[in-house]
Amino acid sequence: MSNVRIGLVGACGKMGAMIIRRILATENTELSAAFDIVNIGQDVGDRLGLGKKLGVPVSDSKDLAAVLKASKTDVLLDFTVAAATAVNAPVAAGAGVNLIIGTTGLSDAQKANIRDAVVKNNVAAVISSNYSIGVGIFLKLVRQAARELGNDYDVEIIEAHHNQKKDAPSGTAMTAAEIISKEMGGKEFVYGRHGVCPRGKEIGIHSIRGGDIVGDHTVMFIGNSERIEIRHQAHSREIFVAGAIMAAKWVVKQKKGTVYSMTDVMA
Numbered sequence: 001m002s003n004v005r006i007g008l009v010g011a012c013g014k015m016g017a018m019i020i021r022r023i024l025a026t027e028n029t030e031l032s033a034a035f036d037i038v039n040i041g042q043d044v045g046d047r048l049g050l051g052k053k054l055g056v057p058v059s060d061s062k063d064l065a066a067v068l069k070a071s072k073t074d075v076l077l078d079f080t081v082a083a084a085t086a087v088n089a090p091v092a093a094g095a096g097v098n099l100i101i102g103t104t105g106l107s108d109a110q111k112a113n114i115r116d117a118v119v120k121n122n123v124a125a126v127i128s129s130n131y132s133i134g135v136g137i138f139l140k141l142v143r144q145a146a147r148e149l150g151n152d153y154d155v156e157i158i159e160a161h162h163n164q165k166k167d168a169p170s171g172t173a174m175t176a177a178e179i180i181s182k183e184m185g186g187k188e189f190v191y192g193r194h195g196v197c198p199r200g201k202e203i204g205i206h207s208i209r210g211g212d213i214v215g216d217h218t219v220m221f222i223g224n225s226e227r228i229e230i231r232h233q234a235h236s237r238e239i240f241v242a243g244a245i246m247a248a249k250w251v252v253k254q255k256k257g258t259v260y261s262m263t264d265v266m267a
């Protein structure tokens with residue numbers, strides 16, 4: 001079996017560095033291209049202090065299409081910022097490259113635009129705000145609780161992340177809120193509360209930022225005499241890295257022209 005050739009946008013970021021190390025340690029995968037807007041031209045091996053050159057330089061993401069084609073990349077992972085992914089993902093799809101989108105904070109319009117590019121260029125993509133396998137199970141449990149408890153229970157979502165995270169609420173908190181809203185027949189979202197704000201039938205969503213918290217999510221279903229809390233806590237970013245590589249190996253074998261979720265990867 002030939003190796004899956006994986007390219008990466010955001011190669012010099014926290015996730016990028018971990019993903020590269022994992023690609024090198026995973027059977028049947030190889031790093032074909034690396035992109036960022038910093039450290040252009042530096043060999044990725046030097047950049048990560050691996051003690052050897054990998055023969056893959058950090059390329060400027062402005063050269064995405066040309067480098068992807070020249071490097072025969074099968075699948076591109078993107079862990080950057082929403083504004084960058086919104087531009088780069090359609091370009092990569094246009095170059096015939098499958099996609100794993102990890103960047104969070106994409107608007108509905110940006111996601112729809114990426115979806116259109118995937119369909120139009122007949123590639124396959126996975127878009128997920130959380131590649132952890134545990135979060136996949138967490139979301140299944142949240143769906144089941146929302147379905148079975150119905151509207152008698154108030155729902156609050158609390159998420160906590162490190163102090164470098166740029167977007168709030170987390171993509172995973174929003175995914176949980178959307179699942180619950182769908183199961184409960186449509187809910188308004190309220191982001192934090194301040195001043196006079198009597199509770200209605202909304203889903204309350206609260207974000208905590210501090211220190212080095214990798215990612216905590218708690219969904220509370222609160223009734224009059226009891227409450228259920230479903231919680232996931234990530235101890236290390238390695239869980240996202242492992243899931244993203246699993247998705248990359250999976251997506252290259254899927255039907256083209258389709259956007260998948262992590263639930264599809266885990267099915």
Ligand SMILES: NC(=O)c1ccc[n+]([C@@H]2O[C@H](COP(=O)([O-])OP(=O)(O)OC[C@H]3O[C@@H](n4cnc5c(N)ncnc54)[C@H](O)[C@@H]3O)[C@@H](O)[C@H]2O)c1
Pocket residue numbers: 009010011012013014015016035036037038061079080081082084101102103104105128129130131132237240
């Ligand atoms: N889906 C998941 O499971 C998951 C898990 C963890 C993090 N994330 C998300 O991944 C993203 C990156 O997280 P991080 O902690 O590695 O952030 P980071 O700030 O450490 O890294 C981001 C990298 O993207 C680069 N970048 C910015 N604009 C670019 C552009 N136009 N072209 C190429 N590179 C560009 C930056 O220079 C930087 O090296 C965030 O959106 C975060 O929320 C997703």
